[in-house]
Amino acid sequence: MKIIIGSNNPAKIEAVKHAFKGNYDFFSVNAFSGVSEMPFSDEETIKGALNRAESAIKIGHGDIGIGLEGGVQETTYGLLLCNWGAIASNEHSSIIAGGARILLPEEIAIRLRNGEELGPVMDDYTNKQNIRKKEGAVGIFTNGKIDRAEMFTHLTKLLVGQYEYHRSLIK
Numbered sequence: 475m476k477i478i479i480g481s482n483n484p485a486k487i488e489a490v491k492h493a494f495k496g497n498y499d500f501f502s503v504n505a506f507s508g509v510s511e512m513p514f515s516d517e518e519t520i521k522g523a524l525n526r527a528e529s530a531i532k533i534g535h536g537d538i539g540i541g542l543e544g545g546v547q548e549t550t551y552g553l554l555l556c557n558w559g560a561i562a563s564n565e566h567s568s569i570i571a572g573g574a575r576i577l578l579p580e581e582i583a584i585r586l587r588n589g590e591e592l593g594p595v596m597d598d599y600t601n602k603q604n605i606r607k608k609e610g611a612v613g614i615f616t617n618g619k620i621d622r623a624e625m626f627t628h629l630t631k632l633l634v635g636q637y638e639y640h641r642s643l644i645k
């Protein structure tokens with residue numbers, strides 16, 4: 475089975491490879507999210523994940539397309555880091571799942587509300603480079619307990635499990 479991942483971000487690719495068990499061929503493509511660089515709601519982040527999954531399966535001529543998208547959601551408690559994923563398949567309509575979420579520190583949230591993007595803000599805050607491709611904001615703010623790849627692995631397992639369940643209903 476040919477699985478097309480709609481991103482070249484190593485944290486996302488590693489996560490998808492970990493979540494699938496069995497004989498699969500993985501390819502990654504730079505899929506278009508069709509949403510803003512910094513999605514600012516669950517709705518927008520889900521849309522980005524769906525667009526990436528549906529574009530990945532088409533571009534890569536795969537059996538399955540996977541889209542993973544990071545964003546934030548405003549709440550009365552503060553700004554939540556949110557992540558969403560989608561599986562597009564040739565057999566049925568797309569499936570979505572959400573990742574674990576944590577509140578971002580207010581000094582980070584203020585910068586995002588003023589229009590900055592989380593990736594560069596995290597690099598600036600930590601004085602490191604490409605945090606988004608490594609441990610991610612979730613890794614930094616959980617003291618390394620859950621990094622971005624692990625969070626996306628869990629999310630992708632939620633997708634794969636639902637996909638298998640849907641397929642068992644079709645057959």
Ligand SMILES: O=c1[nH]c(=O)c2ncn([C@@H]3O[C@H](COP(=O)(O)OP(=O)(O)OP(=O)(O)O)[C@@H](O)[C@H]3O)c2[nH]1
Nearest residue numbers: 481483543544545591592593596605606610611612
């Ligand atoms: O350091 C981070 N840790 C995180 O936990 C995290 N979650 C989201 N973001 C940032 O939010 C924007 C959209 O996210 P995103 O997933 O669409 O893009 P990305 O650039 O990370 O990947 P990709 O576009 O190469 O696939 C980008 O600025 C990401 O950097 C994060 N940055």
